Amino acid sequence: MAEEAVKKIVDETEATPSSRRSSSRSSRRSTARKPKKDQTLQGLILLVLVIAFGIYLATISATIGIFWLTGIAFGFILRRTNFCFTASMRDPIMTGSTSLTRAVLIALAITSIGFVAVQYGASIKGLPVPGMGFVVPVSFATVAGAFLFGIGMVLAGGCASGTLMRIGEGFGMQMLSIVFFVIGSFWAARDMGWWTLNFISNGPRLHLPEIFGWTGAITVQLVFIAVLYILADRWENRNQEL
């Protein structure tokens, strides 16, 4: 595993094929290669603009400024790590690879700890627990919606964050995806009242700390994630033996 990771880094960072591959095997394309554009200057200008715009936004509202920074950071990380929520759900079935699945599980574990810290911190001070507005009813609608979203994101080549990131990358097809993503979202928003009234609001609201207590909730959550991680790891290795 570690070897593979090192090999990957070496492959991606080391020199061009002309120096790495022996001359007898140098490919037609690598000899007639157009020189890579140097975009360092553009990058620096963009960085300055990003910071300047961030400062401007912060004068309007600190929250919008934080959204700007976290959004940019999130996009950068998605882009540089090839992190993809779609692939994390799709690749175990399509290719047997669970590396992104495990990455998502680790991210969820870290987020869980952070959420518990924030919510517990508020609750011991007697403040209202933040984020409770997002504790929504769980019902069959959740399962059905997740299934439909899964089909859609594989066809579209990305979920919301992945699609946005690849538009930034300049991938044309996904500009089409985002158009229909927006149309679909508007449509859903239009009918949401009806769905909420007839299906969604019938489900129970689950907030684990109210059921298991704060320590119990984070333990249950982390154990559950750990079990999924182990299963994902086994799934990958099982496929390797075949």
Add this chain to the structure above:
Amino acid sequence: MAEFELDCLGEACPIPLVKTEKKMQELDVGDTLIVMIDHSCALKNVPEWARKNNYDVEVEEVGESEWEIFIDKTA
């Protein structure tokens, strides 16, 4: 020691991987396949799939958000 090219430019993930899998079956041992991609997702799963099959893989960024993956069919 023939060299083949597979143009997957503009193809969203996972199409490049599916095409690569099919193409690799047609190749003889010792041949090299160059997969051209511009979807960063394929940058991850195509090399991963190839390494899992014990092929030699090299990745090179040839342009802005454009990569070539060299896969040697070693076995």
